[in-house]
Amino acid sequence: MANSEIDAIDRRILTILQENGRLSNQEIAERINLSPSPCLRRIRRLEESGVIRGYVALLDAQRLGLDLLAYVSVRLEKGGGRAFSPHGEATHADLFGAAVQTWPEVVACHAMTGEMDYLLRVQVEDMAHFSRFVQDQLLRHPSVIDVKSSFSLEKIKETTALPIL
Amino acid sequence: MANSEIDAIDRRILTILQENGRLSNQEIAERINLSPSPCLRRIRRLEESGVIRGYVALLDAQRLGLDLLAYVSVRLEKGGGRAFSPHGEATHADLFGAAVQTWPEVVACHAMTGEMDYLLRVQVEDMAHFSRFVQDQLLRHPSVIDVKSSFSLEKIKETTALPIL
DNA sequence: CGTGAAACATTAGCGGC
DNA sequence: GCCGCTAATGTTTCACG
Numbered sequence: 001m002a003n004s005e006i007d008a009i010d011r012r013i014l015t016i017l018q019e020n021g022r023l024s025n026q027e028i029a030e031r032i033n034l035s036p037s038p039c040l041r042r043i044r045r046l047e048e049s050g051v052i053r054g055y056v057a058l059l060d061a062q063r064l065g066l067d068l069l070a071y072v073s074v075r076l077e078k079g080g081g082r083a084f085s086p087h088g089e090a091t092h093a094d095l096f097g098a099a100v101q102t103w104p105e106v107v108a109c110h111a112m113t114g115e116m117d118y119l120l121r122v123q124v125e126d127m128a129h130f131s132r133f134v135q136d137q138l139l140r141h142p143s144v145i146d147v148k149s150s151f152s153l154e155k156i157k158e159t160t161a162l163p164i165l
Numbered sequence: 166m167a168n169s170e171i172d173a174i175d176r177r178i179l180t181i182l183q184e185n186g187r188l189s190n191q192e193i194a195e196r197i198n199l200s201p202s203p204c205l206r207r208i209r210r211l212e213e214s215g216v217i218r219g220y221v222a223l224l225d226a227q228r229l230g231l232d233l234l235a236y237v238s239v240r241l242e243k244g245g246g247r248a249f250s251p252h253g254e255a256t257h258a259d260l261f262g263a264a265v266q267t268w269p270e271v272v273a274c275h276a277m278t279g280e281m282d283y284l285l286r287v288q289v290e291d292m293a294h295f296s297r298f299v300q301d302q303l304l305r306h307p308s309v310i311d312v313k314s315s316f317s318l319e320k321i322k323e324t325t326a327l328p329i330l
Numbered sequence: 331c332g333t334g335a336a337a338c339a340t341t342a343g344c345g346g347c
Numbered sequence: 348g349c350c351g352c353t354a355a356t357g358t359t360t361c362a363c364g
Contacts, residue, residue: 006229017222021186024339035351040341051228056325057182058218064171064329071277071284097321104328111319112236119236119315123327150284154276156262160221160325162288163269164229189358200332205360 006051009034010042011164014051017043018161021055058160061123068124068151073116074138075146092143093117099141105133116148171216174199176329178207179216183326186220223325226288233289233316238281239303240311257308258282264306270298281313 006014012032016023029039046052061069076092093111096118100109108121124130130149138147171179177197181188194204211217226234241257258276261283265274273286289295295314303312 014222014224018224020220021222022220025341026339036340037342037352038350041349049228050225053223053225055185055187055220055222057179057186057220058325059179059183059327059329060215060218061327063214063216064327066327066329069275071275100322104330106322107325107327108323109321110234110236110317110323111321112315112317114315116315118321150277150279150281152275152277152284156274156276156283157265157271158273158275160223160272162224162226162229162231162272164224164231165269190360191358201359202333202361203331206331 010046013039013042014046014164017052065125066123068126068130070122070124070130070152071150072120072122072134072138073148074118074120074144075115076117076143077145096141096143099137103133103137105129171211175207175211178204179211179329182208182217230290231288233291233295235287235289235295235317236315237285237287237299237303238313239283239285239309240280241282241308242310261306261308264302268298268302270294
């Protein structure tokens with residue numbers, strides 16, 4: 001459980017796995033000039049310490065008919081204010097956060113500094129679906145005051161790889 | 166090479182791989198009640214058709230010392246305007262897009278509708294690093310007019326899995 | 331689509347630096 | 348402590364029914 005330091009070899013492993021998470025341990029070991037056993041031990045350590053959160057397949061949104069990507073700024077009711085909830089009491093932030101988890105079209109949501117409280121990344125088929133999402137879900141939520149949407153015209157860059165060099 | 170339709174079984178495979186991209190073909194085949202061979206054939210077809218863009222490891226930004234996530238709105242010089250470039254001529258958008266590719270701290274960049282032209286997602290160690298990035302890279306870029314930053318206070322939701330149900 | 335066999339990869343144990 | 352070897356086990360990937 002300890003605080004294993006991440007050395008240069010670990011970083012090379014992470015860089016490789018961020019690009020291709022399905023390389024075999026052997027292949028990775030070759031690329032970093034190590035034999036398979038210690039390479040695997042390092043990978044397992046990185047997994048267990050939580051540095052590697054997991055492995056996923058990345059899909060192509062357009063080929064799946066999800067042609068519209070929106071960023072939505074949301075402002076909530078203010079104050080340390082409380083609102084009714086099934087369990088008695090909860091902040092607007094709690095209620096909104098819980099709702100966000102249940103909306104599949106919201107692929108990311110951050111509480112933010114600045115004028116707006118939350119920034120949502122919303123992935124949907126088309127404008128009709130987006131409109132329904134805003135009208136029926138977002139604006140109907142009791143904690144939401146205000147919503148501002150912008151739409152992605154072009155994806156200039158998009159990577160899940162963190163800059164660890 | 167054709168336009169293979171994605172059926173219900175394919176979607177179940179994709180749902181599984183979006184969650185765990187390292188499951189063995191055998192494991193996936195079991196979960197969808199299929200034998201390994203046809204399951205693998207489907208996966209390969211999804212990979213080759215580009216529906217599956219790739220497999221990656223997801224890392225934990227905080228454990229790697231990347232404690233600051235910013236969203237930065239950028240406005241560029243307007244017009245079909247052109248600016249000098251090494252190859253003679255290029256739009257401001259081209260120049261800015263090329264620059265973005267070279268900045269490792271920018272993990273995503275979209276051209277957007279609305280008042281700002283681009284939305285950048287910037288992942289850095291701390292505010293000192295962010296400040297250097299804005300001053301030395303962004304604001305120094307000849308096409309950039311204006312920059313507005315917001316910072317993530319809390320990650321409410323974040324998934325690479327697309328809503329394909 | 332399923333079966334089976336060859337090729338390949340993973341992983342635990344042990345000895346050496 | 349960390350590396351590398353070996354050998355057993357499990358997985359992928361074909362050709363073929």
